[in-house]
Amino acid sequence: MEPDFPKLRLMVFLLILVNVTSDYVRPLPREDLEFPWNPKPSSEPQQVHISLAGDKHIRVSWVTNDHSSPSTVKYRTSSGRYTSIAQGESTSYGYLLYKSGKIHHTVIGPLEPNxxxxxxxxxxxxxxxxxxxxxxxxxxxxxVGDLGQTGWTKSTLEHIDKCKYDVHLLPGDLSYADYMQHQWDTFGELVEPLASARPWMVTEGNHEKEYIPLLTDRFVSYNSRWKMPFEESGSPSNLYYSFEVAGVHVIMLGSYTDYDEYSNQYNWLKGDLAKVDRERTPWLIVLFHVPWYNSNKAHQGEGDEMMAIMEPLLYAASADIVLAGHVHAYERSKRSYAGKPDPCGAVHITIGDGGNREGLAHMYNNPQPEWSVFREASFGHGELQIVNSTHAFWTWHRNEDDEPVKSDHVWITSLVSSGCVAEKRHEQRKILMAP
Structure with a gap:
């Protein structure tokens, strides 16, 4: 019997369509970017980036090769002659044979919003x-997390630049310097066009942990270069802190510093959560590096210990969204708690797919867990629009052929509007106020 070619073609097309839409896999990672040496005058600012520094204030950070260069920032609302000037602080560090430039941190403000x-x-x-x-x-x-310095990183940054965003959130693994200190400098130059224009709020990942016993301190490069508002939020460490912007309270936690019940981080988190006013900031968002909800075979179970200790605190405080990196892929969960769907739990999103040199984590555990909604091994970035006090719109944009393709999206309703916050008020008080 003659084969039915129209039906065969249709079947092949459907098989291709199903494979593309449900199991899309990015190509291999691109090569690390090459940065030609482009010397600047020794006092000219390099690697400029900004971050939020308390109410109505911005911290401006930069590096100069001239160690006599002042840590001052002049500013105004129009180009040209400046009407305000702020004096800051500076630091530097040595790492084996490497000597950093002068690293400046200067807080400017008060500033007008928007x-x-x-x-x-x-x-x-x-x-x-x-x-x-x-x-x-x-x-x-x-x-976006796990950026690195590859061709895919460049593509991701170009896509973010097209996004009309207000603040950038990065849950760890910035430069992938991995002990090669000059790569902190090239990373600073790479992100400067974006990071000098909008606040970049970051927390540390495992690739920031450049520790050599008896020779170097943990996180010396990261802490020296990327100072976050830990002091402004009452934290004793730059590795974890919080900040508020518009109607959102954001907590940045450290996956690679102590987090047990007797740790400074745990006690600080309890105190910070107890002070959150859900009438003023109806949204509570948390970031850290190692995901708690992960069905990828990569880094399986690495977040379990931190999850067991800290998830009850976040659940009692009705955290809305938890963002993590580390796994080089994308995954979004239902609202979940204790490893199961829970309408009063957080939405967990893994977005460690910025473009790092280690490549993507292609393999997932099957069957897909009940809590997992969408997962895909592709490079990309996310956009979280907090529309109002009750609704937010999340989109994930896959890097496909250098174009940002919106591959996942969901409307998220705040736990304040769902009644979960009111229901757990007594539980929250009991857990967060306990000695």
Whole structure:
């Protein structure tokens, strides 16, 4: 009997369509970027990036090769002659044979919300401009972890640049310097166009842990270069802190510092959660590096210990969304708690797919867990738009042929509006106020 070619073609097309939409796999990672040596005047600012530093303030950070360069920032709301100046602090560090430049950190403000400011670092060099976040919702976060410095990183950053975001959230693994300190410098140059214009709020990952026993401190490179508002939030460590922007309270935790019940981080977290006012900040978002909900074969179970200790605190406080990296793939969960779907738990999102040199984590455990909604091994970035006090819109954009393709999206309703916060008020008080 003659084969039915139209039906065969249709079957082949459907098989291809199913494979593409349900099991898309990115190509191999691109090579590390090459950075030609481009010397600048020794006092000219390099690696400029900004971060939030308390209410209505921005911290400007940069590096100069000239150690006599001042840690001053001039700024105003129009280009040209500056009307305000702020004096900051500086540091430097040595790492084996490497000596860093002078690393400057200067806080400017108070600043008006949702406003463009022009600024100059150290009294010379180019003029930069930044935009402060709005004071009220809506607010948009760009989210991506495990960036590195590859061709895929460059593609991801280009896509984020097209996103109209207010604050960038990065849950660990920034430069992938891995002890090669000059790669912290090249990473700073790579992200400067974006990081100098919008606040970048980061926490540490395993690739920031450049520890050599008896020779170097843990996280010396990361802590020296990327100072976050830990002091402003009452934290004793730059490895964990919190901040508020518009109607959102964001907590950045450390997966690679002590987190047991007797640790400084655990006690700080309890105190920070107890102070959260869900009327002023109806959204509670948490970031750290190692995911708690992970059905990928890579790094399986690595977050279990931290989850067992800290998830009850986040659940009692009705955390809405938890963002993590580490696994080089994307995954989104239902609202979950204790490893099971729970309408009063958090939505967990793994987004460690920024473009690092180690490649993607292609293999997943099967069957797919009940809590897992969407998972895919692709490079990309996320956008979280907090629309109002009750609704947020999350989208994940896959890097496909250098174009950002929206591959996953979901509306998220806040736990405040669902009644979970009110239901757990007594439980929250009991857990968070316990000695």
């Amino acid at each position: 406003t463009v400011y022009f600024y100059q670092c150290g009294g010379q060099g180019p003029e930069f401009q930044l935009k402060t976040p709005p004071a009220q919702l809506p607010l948009t976060f760009a989210v």
